[in-house]
Amino acid sequence: MEAQFIAWLRSRLPAPPASLLIGPGDDAAVIDTAKMAGMVATTDMLMDGVDFRLSQVDPRRIGRKALAVNLSDLAAMGSEPVAALVSLSLPRSGGFALARELYEGLLPLAEEFGAAIAGGDTNAWDGPLVISITALGRTTSRGPLLRSGAKAGDAVVVTGELGGSILGKHFDFTPRVREAIALASRYEIHAAMDISDGLLLDLSRLCAESGCGAELELSAIPIAAAAYQLAELQADSCSALDHAVADGEDFELLLALAANDAANAERDQPLLAEHGVRLTPIGRFISEAGIWSVDAAGVREKLEPRGYQHQFD
Amino acid sequence: MEAQFIAWLRSRLPAPPASLLIGPGDDAAVIDTAKMAGMVATTDMLMDGVDFRLSQVDPRRIGRKALAVNLSDLAAMGSEPVAALVSLSLPRSGGFALARELYEGLLPLAEEFGAAIAGGDTNAWDGPLVISITALGRTTSRGPLLRSGAKAGDAVVVTGELGGSILGKHFDFTPRVREAIALASRYEIHAAMDISDGLLLDLSRLCAESGCGAELELSAIPIAAAAYQLAELQADSCSALDHAVADGEDFELLLALAANDAANAERDQPLLAEHGVRLTPIGRFISEAGIWSVDAAGVREKLEPRGYQHQFD
Numbered sequence: 001m002e003a004q005f006i007a008w009l010r011s012r013l014p015a016p017p018a019s020l021l022i023g024p025g026d027d028a029a030v031i032d033t034a035k036m037a038g039m040v041a042t043t044d045m046l047m048d049g050v051d052f053r054l055s056q057v058d059p060r061r062i063g064r065k066a067l068a069v070n071l072s073d074l075a076a077m078g079s080e081p082v083a084a085l086v087s088l089s090l091p092r093s094g095g096f097a098l099a100r101e102l103y104e105g106l107l108p109l110a111e112e113f114g115a116a117i118a119g120g121d122t123n124a125w126d127g128p129l130v131i132s133i134t135a136l137g138r139t140t141s142r143g144p145l146l147r148s149g150a151k152a153g154d155a156v157v158v159t160g161e162l163g164g165s166i167l168g169k170h171f172d173f174t175p176r177v178r179e180a181i182a183l184a185s186r187y188e189i190h191a192a193m194d195i196s197d198g199l200l201l202d203l204s205r206l207c208a209e210s211g212c213g214a215e216l217e218l219s220a221i222p223i224a225a226a227a228y229q230l231a232e233l234q235a236d237s238c239s240a241l242d243h244a245v246a247d248g249e250d251f252e253l254l255l256a257l258a259a260n261d262a263a264n265a266e267r268d269q270p271l272l273a274e275h276g277v278r279l280t281p282i283g284r285f286i287s288e289a290g291i292w293s294v295d296a297a298g299v300r301e302k303l304e305p306r307g308y309q310h311q312f313d
Numbered sequence: 314m315e316a317q318f319i320a321w322l323r324s325r326l327p328a329p330p331a332s333l334l335i336g337p338g339d340d341a342a343v344i345d346t347a348k349m350a351g352m353v354a355t356t357d358m359l360m361d362g363v364d365f366r367l368s369q370v371d372p373r374r375i376g377r378k379a380l381a382v383n384l385s386d387l388a389a390m391g392s393e394p395v396a397a398l399v400s401l402s403l404p405r406s407g408g409f410a411l412a413r414e415l416y417e418g419l420l421p422l423a424e425e426f427g428a429a430i431a432g433g434d435t436n437a438w439d440g441p442l443v444i445s446i447t448a449l450g451r452t453t454s455r456g457p458l459l460r461s462g463a464k465a466g467d468a469v470v471v472t473g474e475l476g477g478s479i480l481g482k483h484f485d486f487t488p489r490v491r492e493a494i495a496l497a498s499r500y501e502i503h504a505a506m507d508i509s510d511g512l513l514l515d516l517s518r519l520c521a522e523s524g525c526g527a528e529l530e531l532s533a534i535p536i537a538a539a540a541y542q543l544a545e546l547q548a549d550s551c552s553a554l555d556h557a558v559a560d561g562e563d564f565e566l567l568l569a570l571a572a573n574d575a576a577n578a579e580r581d582q583p584l585l586a587e588h589g590v591r592l593t594p595i596g597r598f599i600s601e602a603g604i605w606s607v608d609a610a611g612v613r614e615k616l617e618p619r620g621y622q623h624q625f626d
Binding site: 021022025026027028029030031032033034036037038039040041042043044045047048049050073074076077079083085087088089118119120121123125126127128130132134135136137139144146147148192193194209 | 334335338339340341342343344345346347349350351352353354355356357358360361362363386387389390392396398400401402431432433434436438439440441443445447448449450452457459460461505506507522
């Protein structure tokens with residue numbers, strides 16, 4: 001019963017931060033914005049059979065992922081998480097237990113990143129599990145990072161390693177919130193987004209918003225061990241590099257940095273030591289549209305923006 | 314295809330208000346909070362087969378309802394709508410056309426109430442339609458209206474008429490945003506909520522949050538014509554009054570006003586003329602817990618908090 005669940009949730013939630021003036025239990029939450037210049041808002045909906053298979057995975061990982069993908073969007077904007085609202089469509093049978101597990105998965109992540117659970121809507125139905133989260137963040141003094149600021153000559157930089165996320169990282173990744181804020185406070189980031197649908201596809205989107213193109217040195221792309229594993233597991237002749245450039249759900253940052261800043265950021269040992277995440281320049285933005293590979297000999301080849309596209313007619 | 318849909322949506326949306334610093338198309342939206350004391354946030358998820366039947370109703374009414382229930386929550390907090398984020402799980406076949414119709418239903422309401430579409434997540438799957446909206450509002454100088462401030466001696470006041478919403482009002486109701494703001498600017502509202510799960514159940518919740526009870530004059534309760542219709546249509550011996558006190562989805566305001574203010578508000582002709590909505594005192598809050606009926610002779614009877622409860626185990 002919803003009332004019983006809400007009572008459980010209220011007892012389970014940590015003490016709300018001072019910024020949450022009114023938390024769950026009223027008609028809506030109220031967030032203190034008195035010292036805030038801008039509020040960043042994003043939402044993602046995950047569905048059983050599309051983003052996860054409830055029958056095959058611990059529901060706590062599902063709950064965690066549903067929040068993490070939203071925090072990744074806040075990271076891409078260079079913003080600090082403030083609050084999250086969690087809506088659920090639960091299968092009727094076992095729904096209460098399932099809802100608890102989803103929350104047990106997401107609450108530690110919410111606490112780690114300072115996102116107070118501000119509200120939500122808990123429903124039961126005869127359909128599969130749906131979990132929809134809206135995350136709210138505050139802009140830093142740097143202002144929001146956008147997709148639209150990349151300039152010809154900027155370096156294309158990524159965090160971490162790419163590809164093969166389906167083997168596990170798509171559940172257990174760490175949203176790059178701290179890295180984005182640390183980088184933005186030290187370097188001039190001209191554009192940013194998170195890689196959720198594949199490097200090439202997302203880079204083509206960032207280029208489209210910035211009115212530019214990009215050249216990639218494919219040999220520089222940091223390939224995740226999971227991308228190699230996946231290439232071996234699958235019989236489809238996709239290489240590890242193919243996975244690194246086209247697999248969805250890396251949830252790493254894709255950045256446009258002034259070339260000089262990129263070189264400095266790459267060697268920024270304190271930054272690396274603090275977060276344990278590699279920064280890798282993988283190419284440069286160019287004024288010409290399109291994504292191109294360029295090798296050491298300067299040979300260019302046009303790349304198709306491959307990646308995950310949501311299909312409906 | 315999602316990219317095609319986003320292109321359509323961006324072309325369809327009205328020019329964003331100045332308060333929406335960054336609208337749909339980036340990783341997240343950014344809302345100007347520089348002059349805002351508090352941001353109100355609420356979310357509601359509607360599902361095919363639970364909140365509507367897609368096979369039986371114009372999708373535009375579904376889209377409108379999904380936003381309206383959220384605006385009703387903002388109204389209950391006495392806040393002004395600012396933005397909304399819209400997430401969809403669409404059936405794969407015909408999803409694009411359906412998404413357009415949902416938006417065609419909600420966009421006029423969004424514009425009427427000043428809620429800019431700040432973002433969303435559009436997905437396709439093999440399950441039924443799910444629509445989840447998060448609405449964001451700003452508190453007025455009055456501050457938010459809460460459920461917790463009712464005092465013994467306050468009048469129990471409702472807007473409009475109650476019951477029988479299932480016959481059509483649950484789709485086509487007007488969220489009481491303007492009424493809440495106008496009332497809050499003129500009168501001392503001690504507590505407020507919207508009636509979404511039935512008068513008695515929601516009143517019992519408001520009383521629980523306020524640490525009080527309430528006495529109702531059942532003969533004073535404004536009964537909607539639809540409640541009489543429903544009583545006639547159904548063979549279950551529920552009276553029109555039964556429907557008025559227990560039907561869900563009235564989306565009227567339930568208010569605690571100082572007794573004197575309630576009398577003044579009821580006679581406030583400019584307020585009535587401006588919004589065309591009746592205010593009706595239907596009882597008083599008391600220090601004793603529980604909801605009671607009291608008749609003209611002073612005979613009291615305890616009322617069970619009936620209404621719509623979300624069931625899951």
